[in-house]
Amino acid sequence: MSVKQFFLNHWYQSSPGILRLLAPLSWLVGYFAAKRFSSRQLGLVGGVPVIVIGNITVGGTGKTPLIASLIGHFQAKGLRVGVISRGYGGSLSGEEVVKVHRGHSAAEVGDEPLIHFSRGAAVFLCAQRAKAAELAARECDVILADDGLQHYPLIRTVEVCVLDGERKIGNGALLPMGPLREPESRLANCDLVVVNHGDSIQVNCSIGHEAEFTMTVAPGEWRAVNDQSLQSKPNTNVTLISGIGNPDRFEATVKSQNIAWDRHIRFGDHHAYRQTDFIDATSRIVMTEKDAVKAISIAPQSSLYITIKAELGDEFYSQLDALLSQKQQEFS
Structure with missing residues (x-):
């Protein structure tokens, strides 16, 4: 388990558990938050x-x-x-x-x-x-x-x-x-x-x-990553790739479109994409709009992104x- 996942697991449960040991640091955060x-x-x-x-x-x-x-x-x-x-x-x-x-x-x-x-x-x-x-x-x-x-x-x-x-x-x-x-x-x-x-x-x-x-947040349009042209919804399994704050929400959006995925390759929020990030994709790639703007020139030609609307x-x-x-x- 990564350090990030360890903290997330304790942050989003009913009590801090072992993280109570960090209470003095949280007190400092509260002090400076009030001061600001x-x-x-x-x-x-x-x-x-x-x-x-x-x-x-x-x-x-x-x-x-x-x-x-x-x-x-x-x-x-x-x-x-x-x-x-x-x-x-x-x-x-x-x-x-x-x-x-x-x-x-x-x-x-x-x-x-x-x-x-x-x-x-x-x-x-x-x-x-x-x-x-x-x-x-x-x-x-x-x-x-x-x-x-x-x-x-x-x-x-x-x-x-x-x-x-x-x-x-x-x-x-x-x-x-x-x-x-x-x-x-x-x-x-x-x-x-x-x-x-x-x-x-x-x-x-x-x-x-x-x-x-x-x-x-509802699904919007499907577009090509490389040129932002309108595309049809994929009718086969896809590979999800994301670098966002809440990747589970992305999965829920794709699932709501009745689309199955082979795997979800997750990166940290605000990830800077490189061509090597797409090597492990086993099927057509689907990304969020936030990810797509960073992968316009390097994502495989068939890659798609889905827009969302509030x-x-x-x-x-x-x-x-x-x-x-x-x-x-x-x-x-």
Whole structure:
């Protein structure tokens, strides 16, 4: 068993078990989390609202499809949408702001920024997201901050926390004893909580947020990895290849399409693909969109990826729009 799997097994059970030995480190994480939170500022950036989409747990929770849905929602209202991101894993991620353009690769700017760019958003990268927001505010009507919940130098207007509906908050402990970046009480300060693929989170401190919504992630289109052209759903067994935060969710998506797989080759989140990663595939390859943007030029010609879309009720968007209107008046 790998070290990572060892921690995951203990994080997502009812109690930390042997990880209680790490309690002093978790106490330090809590101390510094509270200290950082005390610097949180609410408001607008250059008169433009900033919606932070983040989580309080480590690992994938479904932020990317939610952001894609929000991009579409605001574009339909005629607004220019900007996305700011750290650009995790990209060689251009640093202290200077980089605006993503068509010539950038995932190796340069990261996987998620390319996905957001493909949806028609203006995407700005910087390790200091506050600097990226200032530049985005000059040409956008609304800014979405990808994974910026704990980035407190960034002024925010609305906070949306996304939780995995199956894993929820795990054993409820802070890192490294548990999966939490911040204590569960942080949910009380978020405006909206979105539970991805599951029932209500049922934690004692969640009553402070405005509303809680459930989200499902549904399969979308099948496309070729190499040129993004539309393809038909495969009718034979496939090989799954992924490097994402929650690979089990990918398997569930493929299974929902009544597709069987020979094996699932798993890499770590934000994996940088090489041609040798595909050698062990025993059948046609299927990837996530997040993986595909990093394998465009090296995946076998027949490789496919499946897009996904977030499904939320109209009430979520109505609540978000109302919050934005209210807070824009308050901060103007």
